[in-house]
Amino acid sequence: xxxxxxxxxxxxxxxxxxxxxxxxxxxxxxxxxxxxxxxxxxxxxxxxxxxxxxxxxxxxxxxxxxxxxxxxxxxxxxxxxxxxxxxxxxxxxxxxxxxxxxxxxxxxxxxxxxxxxxxxxxxxxxxxxxxxxxxxxxxxxxxxxxxxxxxxxxxxxxxxxxxxxxxxxxxxxxxxxxxxxxxxxxxxxxxxxxxxxxxxxxxxxxxxxxxxxxxxxxxxxxxxxxxxxxxxxxxxxxxxxxxxxxxxxxxxxxxxxx
Amino acid sequence: xxxxxxxxxxxxxxxxxxxxxxxxxxxxxxxxxxxxxxxxxxxxxxxxxxxxxxxxxxxxxxxxxxxxxxxxxxxxxxxxxxxxxxxxxxxxxxxxxxxxxxxxxxxxxxxxxxxxxxxxxxxxxxxxxxxxxxxxxxxxxxxxxxxxxxxxxxxxxxxxxxxxxxxxxxxxxxxxxxxxxxxxxxxxxxxxxxxxxxxxxxxxxxxxxxxxxxxxxxxxxxxxxxxxxxxxxxxxxxxxxxxxxxxxxxxxxxxxxxxxxxxxxxx
Numbered sequence: 037x038x039x040x041x042x043x044x045x046x047x048x049x050x051x052x053x054x055x056x057x058x059x060x061x062x063x064x065x066x067x068x069x070x071x072x073x074x075x076x077x078x079x080x081x082x083x084x085x086x087x088x089x090x091x092x093x094x095x096x097x098x099x100x101x102x103x104x105x106x107x108x109x110x111x112x113x114x115x116x117x118x119x120x121x122x123x124x125x126x127x128x129x130x131x132x133x134x135x136x137x138x139x140x141x142x143x144x145x146x147x148x149x150x151x152x153x154x155x156x157x158x159x160x161x162x163x164x165x166x167x168x169x170x171x172x173x174x175x176x177x178x179x180x181x182x183x184x185x186x187x188x189x190x191x192x193x194x195x196x197x198x199x200x201x202x203x204x205x206x207x208x209x210x211x212x213x214x215x216x217x218x219x220x221x222x223x224x225x226x227x228x229x230x231x232x233x234x235x236x237x238x239x240x241x242x243x244x245x246x247x248x249x250x251x252x253x254x255x256x257x258x259x260x261x262x263x264x265x266x267x268x269x270x271x272x273x274x275x276x277x278x279x280x281x282x283x284x285x286x287x288x289x290x291x292x293x294x
Numbered sequence: 295x296x297x298x299x300x301x302x303x304x305x306x307x308x309x310x311x312x313x314x315x316x317x318x319x320x321x322x323x324x325x326x327x328x329x330x331x332x333x334x335x336x337x338x339x340x341x342x343x344x345x346x347x348x349x350x351x352x353x354x355x356x357x358x359x360x361x362x363x364x365x366x367x368x369x370x371x372x373x374x375x376x377x378x379x380x381x382x383x384x385x386x387x388x389x390x391x392x393x394x395x396x397x398x399x400x401x402x403x404x405x406x407x408x409x410x411x412x413x414x415x416x417x418x419x420x421x422x423x424x425x426x427x428x429x430x431x432x433x434x435x436x437x438x439x440x441x442x443x444x445x446x447x448x449x450x451x452x453x454x455x456x457x458x459x460x461x462x463x464x465x466x467x468x469x470x471x472x473x474x475x476x477x478x479x480x481x482x483x484x485x486x487x488x489x490x491x492x493x494x495x496x497x498x499x500x501x502x503x504x505x506x507x508x509x510x511x512x513x514x515x516x517x518x519x520x521x522x523x524x525x526x527x528x529x530x531x532x533x534x535x536x537x538x539x540x541x542x543x544x545x546x547x548x549x550x551x552x553x554x555x556x557x558x559x560x561x
Binding site for chain 1: 341
């Protein structure tokens with residue numbers, strides 16, 4: 037952990053060397069998320085509600101998904117840019133160092149400019165918490181925290197899966213965007229609005245709904261079933277197959293030799 | 295002309311080589327389109343009267359957008375050009391007996407065309423055979439198809455002309471990152487890439503439709519389904535042409551300015 041802190045400090049320092057570029061990047065991240073937010077705003081000002089969810093309730097969803105994504109992307113960036121780590125031989129160097137591989141990949145990149153997205157998520161969340169009509173209680177606060185943790189776990193695992201697939205092929209991995217960037221975009225709205233099949237897919241295959249739709253129902257008081265509250269805990273299980281796939285990939289790895 | 299044509303061909307054929315990426319891209323764009331349409335379907339069920347266009351017009355809009363994403367997406371930029379400007383290698387390009395603006399324009403055109411050619415047909419085919427209301431409708435008449443193709447081509451040219459301005463800005467700023475990220479986020483929204491522009495309030499729509507960005511995604515995709523028709527159609531096509539001219543002139547002017555004061559850095 038102390039070593040990770042050292043890495044963090046180094047990344048912070050090096051990114052602060054290019055202050056203008058850092059600021060512009062962060063502002064850009066903010067704007068990209070903002071253009072999604074503003075389209076949600078206009079959709080609701082035209083249509084009023086969607087599938088029994090109001091604007092403020094959807095914002096709660098939007099904020100949590102965006103926040104989980106921003107945090108994952110900031111700290112798991114090393115996995116997101118893993119193809120270049122393999123192709124430039126950096127991974128060989130990682131293998132020979134006396135520290136855990138996952139740890140080193142984690143520490144190899146920390147992209148703090150993602151703070152632009154995070155800021156937006158925090159602002160929207162602060163706005164949505166009192167206005168969403170949720171009757172807050174200690175249990176509900178815990179639910180909210182669980183949603184966030186579950187979200188971070190799922191998005192991070194998706195980045196790990198993406199990196200693990202790089203061991204098998206580097207062609208055509210663009211499709212993973214459906215789940216990473218797509219998860220963020222689709223997760224703007226409760227996943228139930230896309231229909232039953234999609235909801236099932238995002239429950240059992242890529243468990244986005246476990247930290248988003250189901251606990252949201254509990255938050256909004258539409259169910260008292262504690263299973264819905266603890267659904268994000270099940271989404272943590274997703275990290276297991278992701279990690280196994282990663283291990284399998286590492287085992288198979290042969291250097292490009294450059 | 296012949297020189298540019300051969301550059302075009304090289305780039306185009308080069309682009310066609312990335313087939314695995316194209317398959318993955320198709321899967322992504324198909325998923326994206328499907329989810330978008332489902333989202334709009336949920337909204338239209340909640341309040342059918344608030345829909346600014348027929349649902350099949352909207353579905354056609356989304357599918358065409360996904361199929362021709364490579365025509366309009368501002369984030370499809372040629373990194374080589376940025377790198378040439380930043381590293382100073384652009385000096386070599388200037389030695390060639392070619393007009394740099396035309397050369398880059400042609401290269402970008404070829405890059406976008408090759409990407410779209412690989413991806414659009416399977417997406418369009420699946421979109422046409424999907425069950426209602428998710429499916430894309432056929433064009434209303436041969437004439438409307440031709441008008442759509444004209445508008446689509448103009449939209450592509452406007453997008454490339456806009457990207458040229460982005461490239462040339464790098465001569466002045468040297469760091470492409472900032473301008474790039476701003477442009478991507480703004481243009482995506484303003485061109486109707488995130489939600490179709492008619493979904494916005496009418497007063498705002500009036501202004502946005504006049505901007506060059508609306509001439510990219512918004513105009514051709516609405517021409518297809520007949521959502522823009524009659525005198526409005528003539529006006530929109532004229533506007534596309536106008537913005538194309540303005541952006542090309544602006545790009546050329548900026549380039550001239552940049553090249554008179556270009557400093558090639560180091561050995």
